[in-house]
Amino acid sequence: MHALLRAMVTLVLLAAISTGVLGTSPRTQVLRAPSMLYRSVTAVRATVRLAAAAKKEKGAAKGGFGKKVDLASGPTAKELLAQASKMYLALDSVQTTGDEQTPVTQWSITVRAVGEAAELSDWVPIALLALYMPAVSLPGEAVPGALAHARREILEAGGQVVPKLRTCPRDKIEYAFEPLTDFHNIVSTGLKARGNTRADAYKALSIEPGATPAEVKSAHRKLVMTLHPDRFVGDDAGAAAALEKMMAVTDAYEALGGGRGKASDGGAASWYEGLGGKARVSFVSMGALPKERAQTWLDAVDQHGYKLGVWPLDSELAMDFVARNVMRAA
Secondary structure (H helix, E strand, O other): HHHHHHHHHHHHHHHHHHHOOOOOOOOHHHHHHHHHHHHHHHHHHHHHHHHHHHHHHHHHHHHHOOOOOOOOOOOOHHHHHHHHHHHHHHOOOOOOOOOOOOOOEEEEEEEEEEOHHHOOOEEEEEEEEEEEOOOOOOOHHEEEEEHHHHHHHHHHHHHHHHHHHHHOHHHHHEEEEHHHOOOHHHHHHHHHOOOOHHHHHHHHHOOOOOHHHHHHHHHHHHHHHOOHHHHOOOOOHHHHHHHHHHHHHHHHHHHHOOOOOOOOOOOOOOHHHHHHHHHHOOOOEEEEOOOHHHHHHHHHHHOOEEEEEEEEEEEHHHHHHHHHHHHHHH
């Protein structure tokens, strides 16, 4: 900066000489040169200050030290979910009368991340989705776009239920959906109906309800070794009793999610998709969801005023599937 100032002063002096400011009498030089030089040097300093300010502004635009970063880049995922949850409650309360077709449809949302986490090696239901779409004959066609648009809210809901979901790469997460009525009838109600079976299963394996997958697997292995036929050679009555108990232990292990093959086996079908058998035809798997798919939903929102809401699924229900996945992946 000082070098630049000296150079500019030198130019001013040369200009003064060329214009005769320093070519007059000594007295004239004394009277005129200081004022001329002062005005010239002042102008030079002003030019230097302007150049420095411009340089600083340019540097700030590029980032780096001294730049104030605006952290308020928009609502967080948690805040978005809070807004979407309020909308879900509002849409859930919409009532219809007579033969009028409801403008609101509700869906269960499941995710998986095969090869990324044992907890998500098979489908896990994490959230409920409500869509307001009046006069739509095939509402299921709009679900993929709505899911892509509300992906942050849905993953936040899932992260509250399955914390491992927060660390999975977004491009590795697959999505699926089905009507909430089918989910309730086939999945939710079916699992609750097996509550007594699960209680009996814990008892058969001699473990406490709520045991971890590792504890369930360990208890099963110990009982299998204890009841192995080789231990009852020459004892027909004992072998018969052991076989009967072995069958009960095997059923108990399967009731708690074991004995169905590993989730990583190429030939092993999804246990979750198998619920309900062939009658379950409304479950739709979409794979990963690129952000671009959200545009169809945004277009519909602009044209028809569609709305959506998201609600986190009951954590106890979701964790039931997480425990099964962990056990199958072990």
